[in-house]
Amino acid sequence: MRSSVLTVSRKLKFYQLVILDQVVQSGSLVRAAQVLNMTQPSVTKVIHEIESYFSAPLLVRSNRGVRLTELGELVLRRARTMLAELRALTDEVDAYKEGISGHVVVGTLISASTSLLPLALRLLKERAPQVLVSIRIGQFDQLLPALVVGEVDLVIGRVPDDWRGREETRTLSVDQLYDERLSIVGGTRHPLHEQAVLDLADLHSYPWILPPPGSLLRRTVNGLFADANLALPTNVIESLSVLTNVALMQDQKTVGLLPSETARQLSGHGGIRSFNVCTPLHFGGIGCFYANSRNLGPAAKLFRECTQLASERHVIPD
Structure with a gap:
């Protein structure tokens, strides 16, 4: 029998949807119960009530936690x-x-x-x-x-x-809101900081930190190397973690890219410094x-x- 708005509103309650959402966010019934300040059996009961209403499981339970079924994904998206x-x-x-x-x-x-x-x-x-x-x-x-x-x-x-x-x-x-520039950065004692002006080619042979493929910043980086008629560096770590990247640059060899505003705020005390590159780099x-x-x-x-x-x-x- 098809459901109507009236029948759904009578049986399905907002607090049940809140609990379902929290279970999925937490990855387990136990952790969701802790966040919601409920007992685990109470959380389990609510999930059973929702699944009973839809006459199908919304979650798959395992030793690793819970994951949504195909129907569960549909319900949670609307919820x-x-x-x-x-x-x-x-x-x-x-x-x-x-x-x-x-x-x-x-x-x-x-x-x-x-x-x-x-x-x-x-x-x-x-x-x-x-x-x-x-x-x-x-x-x-x-x-x-x-x-x-x-x-x-x-x-x-x-x-x-x-x-x-x-x-x-x-x-x-x-x-x-505004346009941002891009900076190539390295540790404060990187040897190429001594050069007044650099081309991208001067930095190409050093170890690089690049954004992961598919990220917006990676597309920008790919374009930078293509415009300079350079292949992507081969000695690469892919990372978007700013703190990890700054730590890697403390070897005074590794170089990476940051929005210029971020690079400015991290320069000096952050242990990094922007290279003086001859071509202005547009971030977006x-x-x-x-x-x-x-x-x-x-x-x-x-x-x-x-x-x-x-x-x-x-x-x-x-």
Whole structure:
């Protein structure tokens, strides 16, 4: 028998969806129970209730934890959209009753600015100190799907060069905030820092840290070497972990790439220094992504305004 909205609303409850979401995020019933401050049998009972309603398992349990079935993936995808709307409703009610408050979830690409995001957060807290902000770090192909279904409210990061032609533009929009440069960096005592001006070819034979294939930054890097008529280096570690990369560069041989703002903030005390490369390196635009189909709650709307204000105050040093 086909379900109707009325029958679903009578049997399926929001708190059950919250528990299902937390079980999947935690990877196990035990850890989810700890996060939710519930007993493990209580969590198990709720999962059984949902599965009984759908007459099919939503989770596969094993010694390694739990994973979603195909039906479970479908249910959770829709559930997360509903939970995002419920969070927005809660924010709007709180804002109406108490003034600006609520919760905003901000995703940030690993390549995002290290100064604009903190500045936007400070501006938000000056205006609405009671707003809770959760930061999620990830890559483009992780955060934008989460933005579509409402797991995150906004994403701050680099705008792909081919953004206008991408499929995501049907469901997402972006505020262009500013343009970022790219720096090639190494340890502060790297021997090539003694040279006044360098070409990419001068650094080619050294060990390199490159972004993983498929990442936005890797496409930029591939283009840099192609434009210089150089093959990619062969002595390579692939990593997007800034702290790991900086530690690797302390051998005073390894070189890598960072957005210039990040490189500037880490220079000196961070143990790295930018090379003086003769050709200016363009990293790309930094933007604030949001979903077209979903109205932002008061807290997220205010944060979006703060990112625009922060971009106006953001100064990129020469």
